Amino acid sequence: MLTDWRLKGSSTGFSSPAIASGVLLFFTLIFFGPPANAGEIAVKVFDAKNNPLRGSVIYATPAGGKTPAVEKGKMAMMDQINKEFIPIIMAVQTGTAVSFPNKDNIRHHVYSISPAKKFELPLYIGSPDNSMVFDKPGIVALGCNIHDWMLAYIIVVDTPYFAVTGEDGRGKIKDIPNGNYKLAAWHYRMKGDPEAMAVDAQVSQDGAEKTFALNLKPEFKIQRAPSISGRSYR
Ligand SMILES: [Cu+2]
Numbered sequence: 001m002l003t004d005w006r007l008k009g010s011s012t013g014f015s016s017p018a019i020a021s022g023v024l025l026f027f028t029l030i031f032f033g034p035p036a037n038a039g040e041i042a043v044k045v046f047d048a049k050n051n052p053l054r055g056s057v058i059y060a061t062p063a064g065g066k067t068p069a070v071e072k073g074k075m076a077m078m079d080q081i082n083k084e085f086i087p088i089i090m091a092v093q094t095g096t097a098v099s100f101p102n103k104d105n106i107r108h109h110v111y112s113i114s115p116a117k118k119f120e121l122p123l124y125i126g127s128p129d130n131s132m133v134f135d136k137p138g139i140v141a142l143g144c145n146i147h148d149w150m151l152a153y154i155i156v157v158d159t160p161y162f163a164v165t166g167e168d169g170r171g172k173i174k175d176i177p178n179g180n181y182k183l184a185a186w187h188y189r190m191k192g193d194p195e196a197m198a199v200d201a202q203v204s205q206d207g208a209e210k211t212f213a214l215n216l217k218p219e220f221k222i223q224r225a226p227s228i229s230g231r232s233y234r
Contacts, residue, residue, distance in 0.1 A: 039203040041173045044211045045165050045185050052169025053187050053214060055089040057155045059162035060173055060181035060201060067159050070095035075131065077101065078142070078152060080108050083224075085142060085152030089188070091162045092154060094137050101127035109145035116140050116156055139186070149224040153188055178203050185212040189219065 045056040061067060070093045079086040081103045092098060102108050102125055111120040116138025121130050123146075134140065134156045144150035155162075161181070165171035184198040192215070201208045 038175050038177050039208070040176060041161075041181070041183060041201050041203060042209045043163070043165070043171050043173070043183070043185065044209075045169045045171070045187065046211070046213050047216050048213060050213075052165070052167065054165055054167045054169060056165040056169070056171070056185050056187040056212075056214075057089065057091045057157070057162060058165065058171050058173060058183065058185050058212075059091065059155075059157045059159055060176060060183045060203075061157075061159045061161075061198075063180040063182055063200070065179060070160065073097075075099065078154065079103055080110070080144075080150070083108075083144075083147050083150060085144075085150055087164075088152045089164055090152070090154050091164055092134055092156055093160045093162075094156050094158050095133060095135055096156075097131045097133045098154060099127070099129075099131035103127075107146065108150070110142060111145060112140050112142050114138065114140045117154070149222040151221055155186055176203050183210055185214065187214055187216070189216040191215045191217055 041058075041060055043058040045053040045058065047053055074093070074096045076090060076092050076096050076098045078090060078098055078100050080100070083104060083106075090098075100110050100121055105125070107123045107125045109121065109123045112118060116136045117132070117134050117140045119132060124130070134154060137156050137158045140154040140156060142150075142152045142154065161173050161176045163171035163173045179202075181201045181203060182195075182198045183201040184194040186194040197212075199210060199212075201210055
C-alpha cells in the first residue's frame with residue numbers, strides 16, 4: 001500500500017492536497033513510529049480459592065493465522081544457583097536454544113525424562129557449551145540427579161506471545177499484533193489440559209483482559225532440608 005501511493009505521488013507530483021497529506025503521514029510515521037496495530041493481553045490466574053497463582057505461563061496462539069518463526073539464534077538460560085534452578089518456570093518458543101550454566105562450586109547433573117525433550121547433562125561444573133534446541137512444544141520437567149529437590153519447568157510453546165505471572169497472579173503479553181488468539185494458561189499443579197481449556201481473546205488497541213481459575217493438584221515438590229545456617233529453603 002505504501003509503495004502504491006509513493007508511485008502515485010511520483011507520477012502526479014506533490015501539488016494535490018491528498019498527496020501532500022500522504023507525504024505528511026509518511027514522515028509522521030518515520031518520526032513517531034508505526035500506528036497502533038499491536039496491543040497486549042492482560043491475564044489474571046487464580047486457583048479455585050481465589051489465591052493468585054505465581055509462575056503460571058500464559059500464551060496466545062494466533063487463531064488460524066500464521067505464527068512468526070522463532071528468532072534465529074534465540075537463546076535462553078536456565079541457571080543453577082545455590083542448588084536451585086533459576087528461574088523455576090521458564091517459557092520459550094519452539095526452536096529456542098537453552099543453556100544450563102552451573103554457577104555453584106559443586107557439580108550438578110541435569111536431566112529430563114519428559115517426552116518433549118529427553119536429555120541428560122552428566123555431572124558438570126561451570127558453564128560448558130551445553131545448550132540444546134527445544135524443538136518440540138510441551139512441558140519439560142527438569143531435575144538434578146544429586147539434589148532431589150531441584151525442580152524446574154521449561155514450557156515450550158508454538159508462539160512468541162507468552163508471559164509468566166508474578167506474585168499477584170498477573171501477567172501481560174506485550175506487543176502482540178491485533179487479531180484473534182487462543183489464550184491458554186499453564187501451572188505446574190493444574191488439573192486438565194491447558195489447550196483444552198484455552199479461551200478466545202481479541203487483541204485491539206484497547207487490549208484484552210482475561211481471567212483463569214485453575215483447579216490444582218496437591219503440592220508435590222520435594223522440600224529442601226534446612227541449611228546449616230538454619231535458613232530453610234523450599
Ligand atoms: Cu544439583
